Amino acid sequence: MAEVAAHAGVSTQTVSRVSNGLTNVEPATRDRVLASMQHLGYRPNRAARALRSGQYRNIGVIMFTLSSFGNVRTLESISIAAAQAGYSVTLIPVEEPTQEHVTKAFARLSEQSVDGVIIVIEAHFVNEADVELPVGIPVVVIDSGERPDYPVVDNDQAQGARLATEHLLELGHETVWHVAGPESSYSAARRASSWRSTLEAAGRDVPPVIRGDWTTASGYRAGIELRDRDDVTAVFAANDQMALGVLRAFHEVGRRVPDDTSVIGFDDMAESDSFWPPLTTIHQQFDVVGQTGMRMLIAEIEAETITPGTFTVPTSLVVRESTAPPLATR
Amino acid sequence: MAEVAAHAGVSTQTVSRVSNGLTNVEPATRDRVLASMQHLGYRPNRAARALRSGQYRNIGVIMFTLSSFGNVRTLESISIAAAQAGYSVTLIPVEEPTQEHVTKAFARLSEQSVDGVIIVIEAHFVNEADVELPVGIPVVVIDSGERPDYPVVDNDQAQGARLATEHLLELGHETVWHVAGPESSYSAARRASSWRSTLEAAGRDVPPVIRGDWTTASGYRAGIELRDRDDVTAVFAANDQMALGVLRAFHEVGRRVPDDTSVIGFDDMAESDSFWPPLTTIHQQFDVVGQTGMRMLIAEIEAETITPGTFTVPTSLVVRESTAPPLATR
DNA sequence: TGCGGTCATGTTGACGTAAACATGGCCGAA
DNA sequence: TTCGGCCATGTTTACGTCAACATGACCGCA
Known part of the structure; x- marks a missing residue:
């Protein structure tokens, strides 16, 4: 960014403004900065942005298995919905369907850089005592289990x-x-x-x-x-x-x-x-389930509120x- | 981190050392810090780490579709291999099989925080002129196309x-x-x-x-x-x-x-x-393909060298x- | 007893970005 | 003409972490 600023003869702050599409930049300046960015192949550093803003723009998806047709469809619609909303998706796999591996996956989750999590999993494992859902981070559960404490989406x-x-x-x-x-x-x-x-x-x-x-x-x-x-x-x-x-x-x-x-x-x-x-x-309608889950999660993240409840998608x-x-x- | 340091009565640097498992910390101090971390629910900030180290410990996977059996199996083995190597996996979906959407996915890629990319895709789309593979970032291609410039893994x-x-x-x-x-x-x-x-x-x-x-x-x-x-x-x-x-x-x-x-x-x-x-x-053997691709990519990332070539996995x-x-x- | 060395721990600064505040030029109204 | 205010742009600072360097305590050997 400093290089771009130097090349365009402006301050880094102006580069930042152009990079973020703020309006209060003279068109001529903007063009000059844009040209310099192009010329130098500038890409904003996501880690620095995340550090500064406290937002990763990244969603974690914990999935029990990719062997089931429904999970894969759901994952696909989640990832497309996320991309459309400007979020990326990190897949957190559970190697084996054992309590131990589920616990491990949740532990891994808390060291991830995610703004929220969608859990697509058989809730029996999630309810076990020693699995702690991450605290303070928005969660949406896609499952048919009982979850009075989180928003849930599922097929009916x-x-x-x-x-x-x-x-x-x-x-x-x-x-x-x-x-x-x-x-x-x-x-x-x-x-x-x-x-x-x-x-x-x-x-x-x-x-x-x-x-x-x-x-x-x-x-x-x-x-x-x-x-x-x-x-x-x-x-x-x-x-x-x-x-x-x-x-x-x-x-x-x-x-x-x-x-x-x-x-x-x-x-x-x-x-x-x-x-x-x-x-x-x-x-x-796995696609509807995935999209809905994603929408609920983004709402949670941006409104910073959790509204537990179950959203059910009809089948045919x-x-x-x-x-x-x-x-x-x- | 500062809070943990204050709570444990040490400097942030000592907390950092404990957090990273360095050995030159007195056991008593370590325990005190660990206790404070536990008590305060401290989690290292990944963005700051990435900013400091220049490494995201994150792999991007561009996948053409999740509708094919092989892609899903491959994704599953990639994500498990990544987790074992301490990397997370970001899924970058391609919405539709059109040149436009493939281009868009690659563009999205360059704003991602990834150390390397695995591309699982029909190479016809990748070879088209206006799709630029990201420069300066390690890539492994899983496909049967001709790629003299990148490492390739595929079933035979x-x-x-x-x-x-x-x-x-x-x-x-x-x-x-x-x-x-x-x-x-x-x-x-x-x-x-x-x-x-x-x-x-x-x-x-x-x-x-x-x-x-x-x-x-x-x-x-x-x-x-x-x-x-x-x-x-x-x-x-x-x-x-x-x-x-x-x-x-x-x-x-x-x-x-x-x-x-x-x-x-x-x-x-x-x-x-x-x-x-x-x-x-x-x-x-999609699992072997995924694991091998992951291994090659990590080698590229850590050795900072690219060795083009095709690795073929036998079928039966x-x-x-x-x-x-x-x-x-x- | 003195001195070099080892080890635990502390201090400083930099990574790239953007919010907050500062500056200075220009315009319009009085 | 003057002055308040707006706008483009610049400067400073902090986000959380860790490498590099600094400090000082303690140990052992001459």
């Missing part, structure tokens, strides 16, 4: 699960079996409990829950359990990947979908319209070819 | 495509059809040219290339083209998603895989072992159930 898991279950009941199925996500997941718990209450509200039997862990392999195992029972006509898998595993298990023994059994997923991942058969599923049913009325009614 | 596309093609030839197929990725992609071009030369080396006919754009939808369209021809016994899709689209097109008309036609993919995405049938594919064939000898030979 309960509404989505209801949509899925009702769709199958409306097709005429007597009841719906459920392949749930892992116990450690709040969203899995929400989907399961909404599935259960939807069945109960309709006065139907509630079959035992089959538990998976979001992976296709666990869906496949669930499918093996289900495919031998002839009282299963409809299956609601808590995500598309497990639904895919179920489909595979059914294909192996020639159990037809949707003729013998209807299968519905949850997520609407990019590939699910090309599964065989194309998968009926619940579409989640996408009917494709994996669901149909049960054979008996056709 | 040519070897993978050869593996795929040879696998099908060895099963007894007369030739192999190819569903290629988009023209703008170097890796697509590498896979296609290696497929072609492998066929030529074996003295086989080279069928016309069918071009997709990596998506399942384009694979489906390719599958529709292929499914009506009875001279197609083996298909090599340039990624798993397009292979999935091909499978769907085949299923729709009852064309059996692998009985009537063998299909092989490329990537080994998490779901491909649960496609129907489970997909034979080429496994890429994963045989599942979508490939088999042609009907005629059985």
Whole structure:
């Protein structure tokens, strides 16, 4: 900056003014400074700016895993929203889903240069005693857990699960079996409990829950359990990947979908319209969740206030070819 | 820091020494300072450190899209490797695959506080004239393009495509059809040219290339083209998603895989072992690519030298159930 | 006992920026 | 013509940290 000032024959303060687009600079001076900046390849030093202003213009994102379709979509929309608002995004990974690594990631966070944090994580881990959310720094949580103390954004898991279950009941199925996500997941718990209450509200039997862990392999195992029972006509898998595993298990023994059994997923991942058969599923608006989270966080940062509360984004049913009325009614 | 010093009754310099783990501090003093830091919740100011040291300990990652399986895997391994080396990772998104947005992302980069950059991108866009790679800052490129001026890491596309093609030839197929990725992609071009030369080396006919754009939808369209021809016994899709689209097109008309036609993919995405049938594919070591890129970048940063060159990571064939000898030979 | 050396700790200054305040020229109204 | 006020620009200072240098206490050996 000093070099630019010398080259343009002005003070550093004038360079600073030009650099920040302040208006009270004579156009001729401005042009001269601009030319010098260009000539010398001047780039403002962000560390110095941050030191001076106390603002990093940087957002931290703590993410449990990049293996889940939803997380990646959310990250993408967060980073685009951040760029548009003039913030950059620092990704803080959690290596393994253990308490220890989550703790470590949070510890790393506090030495980061961030103005705020978005936490996209299974809240079970966050609630554990020895994980301290950073104090004095704005936080938004994207998750389905209970967080009375922070702003929360999430897809409406309960509404989505209801949509899925009702769709199958409306097709005429007597009841719906459920392949749930892992116990450690709040969203899995929400989907399961909404599935259960939807069945109960309709006065139907509630079959035992089959538990998976979001992976296709666990869906496949669930499918093996289900495919031998002839009282299963409809299956609601808590995500598309497990639904895919179920489909595979059914294909192996020639159990037809949707003729013998209807299968519905949850997520609407990019590939699910090309599964065989194309998968009926619940579409989640991860982009809206990410954008909303980012907007809430920036509001927190700039207003310097925290307003706890939960913002829920509705999901929608996408009917494709994996669901149909049960054979008996056709 | 000043507060901590006052509270512990020492100078700020001593606090700095404790904070940086220097050894020449009396244990008793150290403990006192540590206690004060704890008590006051002291966190070193990263901006000031960066300003003082000229090092941000931060890596920028420019990524074209988070929609591709490989990019996400690579990002994940980069961020973990960075964390282990004490660096953080800033994600610089490219909103849309247009020249304009790529240029914008690079411009944004130069105002970032990064010590180095990893570029994971289709190099066609990078080579265009008006995109300037940042000068004076270490860069590693992860891509299959030609970059004589930078260090490059990539999966061995040519070897993978050869593996795929040879696998099908060895099963007894007369030739192999190819569903290629988009023209703008170097890796697509590498896979296609290696497929072609492998066929030529074996003295086989080279069928016309069918071009997709990596998506399942384009694979489906390719599958529709292929499914009506009875001279197609083996298909090599340039990624798993397009292979999935091909499978769907085949299923729709009852064309059996692998009985009537063998299909092989490329990537080994998490779901491909649960496609129907489970997909034979080429496994890429994205984690190795990410780690290696990170290691090369850190070496560049710390040694302050750039050593251009291409580091290639081998791929491997994963045989599942979508490939088999042609009907005629059985 | 004296002197060089080692070690813990303190003091000073600089990194690049921008807010706050200072300066001086010019314009318009009285 | 004079004077208040506005505007462009300059000067000073502080943000938090740490390298470099300074200080002074203590130790051991001659």
